[in-house]
Amino acid sequence: xxxxxxxxxxxxxxxxxxxxxxxxxxxxxxxxxxxxxxxxxxxxxxxxxxxxxxxxxxxxxxxxxxxxxxxxxxxxxxxxxxxxxxxxxxxxxxxxxxxxxxxxxxxxxxxxxxxxxxxxxxxxxxxxxxxxxxxxxxxxxxxxxxxxxxxxxxxxxxxxxxxxxxxxxxxxxxxxxxxxxxxxxxxxxxxxxxxxxxxxxxxxxxxxxxxxxxxxxxxxxxxxxxxxxxxxxxxxxxxxxxxxxxxxxxxxxxxxxxxxxxxxxxxxxxxxxxx
Numbered sequence: 705x706x707x708x709x710x711x712x713x714x715x716x717x718x719x720x721x722x723x724x725x726x727x728x729x730x731x732x733x734x735x736x737x738x739x740x741x742x743x744x745x746x747x748x749x750x751x752x753x754x755x756x757x758x759x760x761x762x763x764x765x766x767x768x769x770x771x772x773x774x775x776x777x778x779x780x781x782x783x784x785x786x787x788x789x790x791x792x793x794x795x796x797x798x799x800x801x802x803x804x805x806x807x808x809x810x811x812x813x814x815x816x817x818x819x820x821x822x823x824x825x826x827x828x829x830x831x832x833x834x835x836x837x838x839x840x841x842x843x844x845x846x847x848x849x850x851x852x853x854x855x856x857x858x859x860x861x862x863x864x865x866x867x868x869x870x871x872x873x874x875x876x877x878x879x880x881x882x883x884x885x886x887x888x889x890x891x892x893x894x895x896x897x898x899x900x901x902x903x904x905x906x907x908x909x910x911x912x913x914x915x916x917x918x919x920x921x922x923x924x925x926x927x928x929x930x931x932x933x934x935x936x937x938x939x940x941x942x943x944x945x946x947x948x949x950x951x952x953x954x955x956x957x958x959x960x961x962x963x964x965x966x967x968x969x970x971x972x973x974x975x976x977x978x979x
Contacts, residue, residue: 730954737948744943756944763935763948771924772931773956779841779927780909783848787905788898790849791856796886798857799864800872810861816854821847821914829918839921847915852905863897864890899964907957928953 736744738755763769794813798806821828828847829838837843867890875885891898913929920926932953935946 733947733951737944737951739944741942741944759944759948760952763945763952766945767931767934767949768923769928769931769949769952772926772928773952775841775925776910776928777956779844779848780906783845783852783909784902784905786845786849787852787856788902791853791901792860792891792894792898793886794853795857795860795864796890799861800867800869800890801882810857813854813857816851817858821851825914825918832919838919839925841925844915844919844927847919848909848912852901852909855904856901859901860894860897863894867893903961903964906960910957 732749735752736748737759738757739752740756743750743752794809797803798810832838832843832846837846871889871893872885875889880888911929912927916927916930917933920930932946932949935942935949
């Protein structure tokens, strides 16, 4: 019988502990979302005496989560596509093409990672309003795209720099233009990196609330995080419906990660290897 090392047991116990830490709050939220407010206050950690599924129906209708989820999907998908296309092209230019100011441009983009959105929120809103895009989804897509670019460029540049330069030299010798070598050679070899930056951008924009609260005022244009605030009133809060709405809000991110988890892990692994 093969002996199991103590270090292996410790690692597995630690991983089990992490699973419990991360999964337990989600299970508690699901349990709370099927209680009554009175039962939640009296026994917050007990199993519901009766599972009230109507809380989800009420949360969906009263919170108008359908239109809010559609707005979030439009904003996230469009900003995701724009940030990936622009960011990947910029990363290709920095990581593969040789030119004098490539490092300076990379440093310029990295400054965007160190600049909190809170610092430029007021001038950003003034500029968005000045061009007539306040209280509109395009007015939210623009800052989401811009703030997704630094991370996208940083990660994708690492992927491009890890590729053998001989592949692109051979493509150029065979007559490929810069754009064709980018589309035919570069993008297919870095598709795992696209999954990584895509998930990061999608989750960040899906959960973003500060810009959405300030830029959007019409109920039919509000995104999902803003819609969740409707359940908290000045005098009372419907906690069970709010938890039901939160469960509905986090489901898309769980589904997306579950579908692309293998590609994301591969992307993180490949991105850690340089040269």
